[in-house]
Amino acid sequence: MRTPYGKECKYYYADYYRGKSTQECRLIAVNPASDAWKPALCQNCPVPDILFANACPNLALSARVSKGAFGLLQKVEAHAFCRESRTEVRQPKVGCGNCHLHINR
Numbered sequence: 001m002r003t004p005y006g007k008e009c010k011y012y013y014a015d016y017y018r019g020k021s022t023q024e025c026r027l028i029a030v031n032p033a034s035d036a037w038k039p040a041l042c043q044n045c046p047v048p049d050i051l052f053a054n055a056c057p058n059l060a061l062s063a064r065v066s067k068g069a070f071g072l073l074q075k076v077e078a079h080a081f082c083r084e085s086r087t088e089v090r091q092p093k094v095g096c097g098n099c100h101l102h103i104n105r
Contacts, residue, residue, distance in 0.1 A: 004039050007048035011063075027063045028076070034064035035074060041065060045076040046092075053093035058084040061092070 003012045004023075011027035027047060028037045042048075047063055063078045080092035082099065089096045 003042040003045075003048065005043045007042070007045075008052070009042070009045070009048040010051060011047060012042065025063075027061060028065060031062060031064045035066065037065055038074075041074060041076050046078045047076065050078060050080065050092045054095050056082075056095050056099050058082050058099050059089065059092070059095065 001009065001012050001014060003009050011025055013022070013024050013026055015022040023039050025037045025042075025045075028034050045063075047061060050059075050061065060081045060083055061078055062081070063076050065074050066077050067073070068075055078092065080089035081087070082089050082096040085096050085098040087096055087098075
């Protein structure tokens with residue numbers, strides 16, 4: 001679904017059918033350690049860019065809303081994990097590097 005800022009994100013959900021006004025980020029909603037999500041956070045969220053750059057089926061993302069400097073600004077922090085190699089992915093846009101070796105064989 002397209003976010004309010006024009007990027008495609010499979011975790012963003014909006015429902016305006018028959019007077020409903022529901023917006024949510026389903027990736028952040030499953031993280032109990034996250035602060036509250038609001039639609040303005042979609043503007044600088046790294047998740048749509050990661051999903052666009054890396055289509056690996058083994059990539060698992062988690063995200064949370066955190067407070068920035070002095071607790072004033074909020075931002076979305078995304079973390080990636082590879083299910084195949086069971087490692088943290090340091091560059092989510094590129095991937096772990098191990099999955100591509102198995103696909104090309």
